[in-house]
Amino acid sequence: MWLQVAVCLSCLLLGAQGQATFLRANDRSGRCQYSFTVASPAEDSCPTAGGGPEMEALRSRLTVLESLVSRLVSGDAGAAGAARAAPDAGLPEAYTRVMGEKSQLQQDKERLGRQVQVLQRRAEEQRLEVERLLAKPCQPPSAAQKDQRPASDPAWQLGNPRYQEVKAEVTEVPAPKQIQEGSQDSTGCGELVWVGEPVSHRKAESITGKYGVWMQDPEAVGPYGPQMLWRINTVGAEVRELYGYEDMDQLSRGFPTKVLLLPEPVESTGAAMYRGSLYYQRRRSRTLLRYDLATESIAARRDLPHAGFHGQFPYSWGGYTDIDLAVDEQGLWAIYSTNKAKGAIVVSQLDPGGLEVRRSWETNIRKNTVANAFMICGRLYTVASYASPNTTVNYAFDTATGESRSIAVPMRNSYRYNSMVDYNPVQRKLFSWDNFHMVSYAVRLGKPEAN
Numbered sequence: 060m061w062l063q064v065a066v067c068l069s070c071l072l073l074g075a076q077g078q079a080t081f082l083r084a085n086d087r088s089g090r091c092q093y094s095f096t097v098a099s100p101a102e103d104s105c106p107t108a109g110g111g112p113e114m115e116a117l118r119s120r121l122t123v124l125e126s127l128v129s130r131l132v133s134g135d136a137g138a139a140g141a142a143r144a145a146p147d148a149g150l151p152e153a154y155t156r157v158m159g160e161k162s163q164l165q166q167d168k169e170r171l172g173r174q175v176q177v178l179q180r181r182a183e184e185q186r187l188e189v190e191r192l193l194a195k196p197c198q199p200p201s202a203a204q205k206d207q208r209p210a211s212d213p214a215w216q217l218g219n220p221r222y223q224e225v226k227a228e229v230t231e232v233p234a235p236k237q238i239q240e241g242s243q244d245s246t247g248c249g250e251l252v253w254v255g256e257p258v259s260h261r262k263a264e265s266i267t268g269k270y271g272v273w274m275q276d277p278e279a280v281g282p283y284g285p286q287m288l289w290r291i292n293t294v295g296a297e298v299r300e301l302y303g304y305e306d307m308d309q310l311s312r313g314f315p316t317k318v319l320l321l322p323e324p325v326e327s328t329g330a331a332m333y334r335g336s337l338y339y340q341r342r343r344s345r346t347l348l349r350y351d352l353a354t355e356s357i358a359a360r361r362d363l364p365h366a367g368f369h370g371q372f373p374y375s376w377g378g379y380t381d382i383d384l385a386v387d388e389q390g391l392w393a394i395y396s397t398n399k400a401k402g403a404i405v406v407s408q409l410d411p412g413g414l415e416v417r418r419s420w421e422t423n424i425r426k427n428t429v430a431n432a433f434m435i436c437g438r439l440y441t442v443a444s445y446a447s448p449n450t451t452v453n454y455a456f457d458t459a460t461g462e463s464r465s466i467a468v469p470m471r472n473s474y475r476y477n478s479m480v481d482y483n484p485v486q487r488k489l490f491s492w493d494n495f496h497m498v499s500y501a502v503r504l505g506k507p508e509a510n
């Protein structure tokens with residue numbers, strides 16, 4: 060549109076200055092061509108290069124024309140700008156809408172926050188419920204069982220216990236190497252080559268004795284003699300009763316001659332008796348305690364460095380059996396695991412006086428794949444299954460060489476829930492607690508048959 064106006068104005072301007080003709084014709088290529096012809100009032104022919112007054116006047120008029128065209132163009136652009144500015148009128152509305160959406164999102168966030176709190180509260184309630192169920196008392200003994208209670212045994216006076224049982228699956232590890240009975244060395248030590256049939260000495264009287272530990276001090280000192288046997292029923296939230304029997308006959312009859320109340324509670328079945336002291340793991344801790352039988356007090360306490368506890372690295376049956384203490388011909392040992400060992404059995408020799416670790420070995424035997432472990436002559440042995448009636452002693456780790464190997468010494472779990480196995484170097488027997496039963500096994504030591 061502005062081009063047509065410019066052409067008209069050009070005609071007017073030019074017409075005011077002199078006669079002008081406007082021609083339109085096709086050129087040789089057929090395109091439409093427009094041309095002006097203006098007669099000069101002073102010249103009969105075209106001006107020479109460089110122009111003259113007429114050319115200057117023409118330039119001046121063209122400048123005016125360009126100015127007009129430019130204003131027209133800018134006017135159009137201004138109109139277009141106004142058109143673009145029109146949507147700005149909707150900004151308040153958009154702002155209001157966005158603020159509304161923001162408010163809605165805020166409300167959603169608060170609602171989700173409340174839901175998270177509700178779910179967290181439920182999770183906490185469920186955790187407490189699990190703890191309550193774990194601590195729930197089992198059924199009391201039947202009337203028939205009550206009639207069989209020996210009135211003199213304080214084990215019956217415990218009231219309603221609470222339980223810390225943790226189940227785990229049975230693991231059987233095949234052993235490629237068959238060990239045959241051989242001869243002992245000159246010290247009487249040797250490798251375990253045979254485990255006898257289990258002999259049951261006593262069945263625990265109450266549910267508190269489903270799991271437990273029983274012991275005889277291989278280096279007993281006063282006031283108790285070398286025949287004294289000790290036992291702890293380990294089912295309960297606060298296990299603190301230590302029963303003493305003057306010999307095997309009294310244990311079998313269920314008549315304790317001494318009952319001691321330990322000052323701090325016991326965790327699980329890993330306790331050991333040695334040189335007049337009971338060594339045990341304090342409940343829910345990696346703290347080892349030495350309870351002196353003569354003074355009836357804690358004589359030493361020390362954390363077992365980095366040891367897992369309370370279900371972190373138990374044996375396969377669970378039961379918070381993270382730290383297992385053992386005694387053999389070479390002294391006092393702790394069998395456990397650490398985060399660094401990633402669940403593999405670590406065995407440490409302990410100083411019996413102050414409980415310091417003298418030396419440690421890390422094995423390649425995963426603790427949660429075996430049912431229990433014990434030490435004989437500085438060698439660690441593991442039991443494959445706590446529940447299988449026909450299981451094996453399946454690994455041996457020698458602290459003298461730092462090497463472990465698979466073995467397969469048959470062993471029976473008569474009562475199919477073995478919660479404790481330890482060696483007594485004086486009796487040359489394994490002491491075991493198999494589903495309420497205090498059991499022993501004769502063993503033979505020797506050298507394995509060479510392959």
Ligand code: CA
Pocket residue numbers: 329383384385431432433479480481
């Ligand atoms: Ca053990």
